[in-house]
Amino acid sequence: VRYFPPFFLTAICLFGISSCSPNRQTKIGGAILVQLPIYSPEQGYFLAPTEIKTLTNIDRLEGTSAQFYVEAKADLNNMTGHAPQIRTVKSKSGVHVATDVYSLQLLTLYHHLEKLREMDVKYKVWGDAVQKPRKVAVFLPMVDDSGRAEVNARYSGELDAVLFSPFPDQSLPLMANGGVIAHEHFHSFFYKQVIQELKDKFPKEETDRDVYHRYLFSALNEGLADVWGWAYSGDDDFVRRSIPRESYLRKMDTPLVKVQSAQDIFHNAVRDPKSFYSLGTQFAKFIRLMAVNESRNRFEAADLARKWVVQFLPQIKERYLNLNEDTLWDPNDILVSFAANALIEKTKSCSKLEKYLQQDQAKILCKSKASP
Ligand SMILES: [Zn+2]
Numbered sequence: 493v494r495y496f497p498p499f500f501l502t503a504i505c506l507f508g509i510s511s512c513s514p515n516r517q518t519k520i521g522g523a524i525l526v527q528l529p530i531y532s533p534e535q536g537y538f539l540a541p542t543e544i545k546t547l548t549n550i551d552r553l554e555g556t557s558a559q560f561y562v563e564a565k566a567d568l569n570n571m572t573g574h575a576p577q578i579r580t581v582k583s584k585s586g587v588h589v590a591t592d593v594y595s596l597q598l599l600t601l602y603h604h605l606e607k608l609r610e611m612d613v614k615y616k617v618w619g620d621a622v623q624k625p626r627k628v629a630v631f632l633p634m635v636d637d638s639g640r641a642e643v644n645a646r647y648s649g650e651l652d653a654v655l656f657s658p659f660p661d662q663s664l665p666l667m668a669n670g671g672v673i674a675h676e677h678f679h680s681f682f683y684k685q686v687i688q689e690l691k692d693k694f695p696k697e698e699t700d701r702d703v704y705h706r707y708l709f710s711a712l713n714e715g716l717a718d719v720w721g722w723a724y725s726g727d728d729d730f731v732r733r734s735i736p737r738e739s740y741l742r743k744m745d746t747p748l749v750k751v752q753s754a755q756d757i758f759h760n761a762v763r764d765p766k767s768f769y770s771l772g773t774q775f776a777k778f779i780r781l782m783a784v785n786e787s788r789n790r791f792e793a794a795d796l797a798r799k800w801v802v803q804f805l806p807q808i809k810e811r812y813l814n815l816n817e818d819t820l821w822d823p824n825d826i827l828v829s830f831a832a833n834a835l836i837e838k839t840k841s842c843s844k845l846e847k848y849l850q851q852d853q854a855k856i857l858c859k860s861k862a863s864p
Pocket residue numbers: 675676679713714717
């Protein structure tokens with residue numbers, strides 16, 4: 493898992509090479525090439541000159557894709573902080589090379605956010621609305637529920653910003669992990685298209701039924717975010733690159749087990765409301781399996797999964813509001829609705845998926861494939 497330190501060393505060593513000259517061209521009027529750590533399933537992580545198109549000032553890392561806040565201060569729904577100071581040199585062949593670890597992480601983060609914004613447009617996540625630069629607080633100290641410092645990345649709906657803690661570990665820094673960045677970026681879709689849309693109808697944990705539905709929404713949010721992270725990075729195990737202890741729980745290509753019924757999950761939810769990641773991973777793995785079954789290669793699978801997720805998001809609110817007041821929304825029903833959107837018509841898909849659902853829902857899934 494310790495892929496990253498060599499890249500940082502290479503980047504820093506290059507500073508000493510005579511073909512590099514300090515970068516004095518801070519204002520940019522077009523695409524530039526930057527030496528960044530890139531991942532592909534075939535090659536793992538490797539350093540490559542990578543195009544960044546939307547930067548207007550490289551020293552302050554300003555551009556239309558992201559706005560960074562260093563030493564950020566956040567209150568309820570406002571964040572302040574200053575722009576970063578990036579240090580690069582330019583090689584003879586015109587490639588910008590970061591001269592410290594901090595600059596390399598931030599440039600890598602900018603590159604991923606630029607690509608994710610491109611994808612927002614391609615898949616019409618926000619229709620035709622133009623999005624502002626993604627707000628990002630970096631090296632922001634965070635604490636967990638018990639007040640201990642934590643290493644994490646988070647999306648804050650109130651701030652509409654992605655937050656990254658300092659990363660002291662030896663693993664791949666969260667800010668350079670494309671899968672993690674895509675995962676956090678996705679949470680803004682769910683926040684705006686599901687949570688904000690439901691307004692005061694979003695379950696408030698007043699009753700056990702509310703506790704259950706909050707748990708279900710959290711699982712769905714995490715599961716779809718993992719689909720987005722997987723589709724973006726092509727990496728079945730992107731969480732482990734930065735947080736090795738999460739691997740078993742979050743790995744996308746481990747065997748899928750039967751999705752539990754609403755009643756079974758209800759007990760977990762009431763006993764341990766924070767345990768929703770395991771259900772989230774089930775959602776993610778089921779959707780990944782569907783996409784892989786329907787595709788010839790990983791690019792097609794990623795493309796399909798993204799289309800399905802974007803199509804499904806606005807339907808979540810209606811489906812939840814249509815439930816009877818005394819029923820629980822069954823996670824199996826969620827997957828059947830998701831699959832109905834995905835228009836699975838092939839018999840082989842149904843037979844590959846039905847064993848992971850409870851019997852009643854599996855029947856519905858396999859019926860839906862026959863209808864036009
Ligand atoms: Zn998440």
